[in-house]
Amino acid sequence: MQKILILGGGGMIGQKMAQKIVHENTFGAADITLFDRAFPSGNLGLTSITGNIADPATATKLVASKPDYIFQLASIVSGQAEQEFELGWDVNMMSMWYLLNALKDQHDASGGTYRPRVVFTSSIAVFGGPYPDKIGDEFLSAPQTSYGAQKAACELMLSDFSRKGSVDGVSLRLPTICVRPGEANKAASSFFSGIIREPLNGVEAILPVQDTVRHWHASPRSAAGFITHAAMLDTDLLDGRRALNLPGYSCTVEEQIEALRRAAGQRAVDLIKHVPDEAIMAMVGEWPRDFDPQRAIELGFTSEANFDEIIAVYIDEDLER
Amino acid sequence: MQKILILGGGGMIGQKMAQKIVHENTFGAADITLFDRAFPSGNLGLTSITGNIADPATATKLVASKPDYIFQLASIVSGQAEQEFELGWDVNMMSMWYLLNALKDQHDASGGTYRPRVVFTSSIAVFGGPYPDKIGDEFLSAPQTSYGAQKAACELMLSDFSRKGSVDGVSLRLPTICVRPGEANKAASSFFSGIIREPLNGVEAILPVQDTVRHWHASPRSAAGFITHAAMLDTDLLDGRRALNLPGYSCTVEEQIEALRRAAGQRAVDLIKHVPDEAIMAMVGEWPRDFDPQRAIELGFTSEANFDEIIAVYIDEDLER
Missing domain, CATH: 3.90.25.10 (UDP-galactose 4-epimerase, domain 1)
Structure with missing residues (x-):
């Protein structure tokens, strides 16, 4: 039975994704654990753990069971990361550092056999202007927000820990997700x-x-689809470039x-x-x-037309x- | 009197740079402090402090005197960062995190008046193939070494702390420095x-x-020149893109x-x-x-022809x- 850990599982995309993998039976009979600061009522009846991802001890506890798939969706949003600079770096970057080190400890303790897939929701905020009309797959990441800088730093770490073999990671630079259900959040978007x-x-x-x-733009349904597609992707096809611009409209x-x-x-x-x-x-x-996200399209990622x-x-x- | 702090001041480029600013009187009558794990004999008669830059307490102590210029040249080299993965991330990335947070604490304590220039020696190792014939200023950073990933992560942090105003940073993606004096080091180059x-x-x-x-390639003399030029640069001209590809041959x-x-x-x-x-x-x-380093050339950086x-x-x- 596959073990699935969804960090940020109480958030909008985390909930959509959990629903999708339950309803579509994406991973077969799976042991799914959601982690977040808090959860909406209902919560799909899945195992849910509350805590603070910026606490170094959190990742160690969460990965002790050696999850096969880890979805790292937890972050504070762009507006809040601008207003609360230190919190932003702690939650949005240092949490990835703690997670990757905790996974590497498990990898090392397993004699190198444990190498989980890690799918990280990055963002088009890793880019900063001036831009070409369409941003290509080789355009530089020069973020002009703390949120974007934190996401880009996470991409670099995830890529290098993956290259060295302790995890097998993919970073997804999500378009702005629209139409978000529920109430407005602090994101400027x-x-x-x-x-x-x-x-x-x-x-x-x-x-x-x-x-x-x-x-x-892409829909929440597309976002959940990007993430499950990345979970199943043959990462050898990424040729070491593990951060992907995704299709959108x-x-x-x-x-x-x-x-x-x-x-x-x-x-x-x-x-x-x-x-x-x-x-x-x-x-x-x-x-x-x-964007002109050729690589992601060739890799089979899809979104609305x-x-x-x-x-x-x-x-x-x-x-x- | 300007206070100058050179981290990695015992290394080859640190020593060249210290010599240059002493002999050329770059900063006028300056109070120059070198920091490194160890120093060569002689050492120019400057104040020298030995310690470990990967220790979080080090940066706090070093910046307590509010240096006006901080040159962050300290790192372990590419070959060693590949072999000693954890040491590489600690020395090459976390040290920047500690430094920037220590400087931000001083900035905040000063009521926002203290905003030092920070010049960071990054590297062309932030790039990974496949490449165009000449790498332009907008080419993506997709490092294929831990050293490159660590340097790229530091660039992101330095840029964002700068954007928010606690420091005024420039990252210099040094060419391979050649001809290095002294003995061969562990760099694969x-x-x-x-x-x-x-x-x-x-x-x-x-x-x-x-x-x-x-x-x-560029010479050690060019490297020292890049660094002092970056110290004097009008950073408004960088338009928020604070990591520069440099001229070379x-x-x-x-x-x-x-x-x-x-x-x-x-x-x-x-x-x-x-x-x-x-x-x-x-x-x-x-x-x-x-490379085709147009921005750096326009900004007045020069190297050998x-x-x-x-x-x-x-x-x-x-x-x-």
């Missing part, structure tokens, strides 16, 4: 979901940027709104109020707009009617 | 210097690779040997013995061969006759 989610629920939404802003806020109109009519669109926010505009102006599909996923999976 | 240095001293040298191998081993012949005749060349070493050939085969000049620097500065 939160509005990309809010302007779709709130109107679909009959609630007013704030658009803090111009509708000409272009960004790079590039569109402007205006195109998002047009897709909302097609899905839910003018009444939904009328619920979007444009209230410019200089701070958010400044941050979003620095973000990637479009247009924003209508992204809205349809939300309506299908998360809209309460 | 050591032979690039050895095949010039040993024959100039009448000693036999081992060439472990084919003479068609192309690589990227790209040539094959055959061209190195031809330059040696011009400098010291056939008798010197005859001292080079080709003894293939599969392990070194494999590592060197993964290394960068050539050909390998004859690189040999001439060694003969001028280090050859004992």
Whole structure:
């Protein structure tokens, strides 16, 4: 029986992913453990452990059972990492350091036979402008946020521990995940979901940027799919470059709104109020707009082909009617 | 009076740099402190502190005097970082983490007025193949050695602590420094210097690779020049991309040997013995061969125009006759 450990398993993507592997029986009869600071009610009936991933002792305890697959999804979001600098580095980078060292200890203690797959959710925040029109697979990582720098540092560690053989890791540079269910979070990108989610629920939404802003999106369903695909990937195909730009859909806020109109009519669109926010505009102006993720596509990663599909996923999976 | 702290001040580049700033009076009447595990005899008569940079308490003590300029040159070399994985990450990455946190504590305690310049010697080892013919300023960092991964992680930290304002950092991706004086070290690149240095001293040298191998070189004098230039640089010109590819000279081993012949005749060349070493050939085969470092050139960094000049620097500065 495969042992699965999902760090950040209480978060939105962690829950989506846990649901997916349970419902699709991805790993067969698996022993699934979720770890997070806290969990939503319900929580799929899986083993759940609460704790602090920035505590060096946490990883040691969590990997003592030698999980076969470790999904490292836990992090604080971009807005919070900017505001709470030390917390950001502790939670978003040092936790990876502790995890990899704990796994290496298990690898060494096993005489080298234990070599778990580690899938890490990195982010397109590892990139910083100026950008080409489409960011290619060989474009430099020069993050302009603490969150991005922390994710990029984790990629480097995971890649090197993998190269040396104690783990077998893949870093996934997730597009902005949209439409996120639930409440807005502290991520500066939160509005990309809010302007779709709130109107679909009959609630007013704030658009803090111009509708000409272009960004790079994939649905929560795609995110869960990326992660399970990475778990099964033949990592020899990565040729030592273990951080992947992923497929997504590039569109402007205006195109998002047009897709909302097609899905839910003018009444939904009328619920979007444009209230410019200089701070958010400044941050979003620095973000990637479009990618050419050839490697990931060749490796079989897939996502939505247009924003209508992204809205349809939300309506299908998360809209309460 | 400016306070200067040179970490790794006992190493070859640290000593060259200390000599340069003393002799050229770069910082005026300066209070210069060197830190390293050990120092060569002589040591320029400067204040020297021995200790372990991988000890978290070291940085706290060293920066208590609020140095204006910190040169972080201390690291273990590539070959050793491959062999001693944990030591490599401790010395080459965690030391930067401790240093930046200690500097941030001083910054915070000063009410934000203390913001030292930090110049970090990174390396072209942050790159991993496959490469374009010339590596441009926007090429990805995908290191294939622990040394390279550690250097790249340090760049990310230094950049983000700088962006947030507690330090003002620049990372310099040094070419292979050649001709190194003194004895061969554990760096796999050591032979690039050895095949010039040993024959100039009448000693036999081992060439472990084919003479068609192309690589990227600059002299120790250029290295010291890069570092002092970075200390004086207007970092606003970096536009938030604080890691720089530097100028150097790209040539094959055959061209190195031809330059040696011009400098010291056939008798010197005859001292080079080709003894293939599969392990070194494999590592060197993964290394960068050539760069197009436009940004650094525009920022005023300079190096040698050909390998004859690189040999001439060694003969001028280090050859004992």
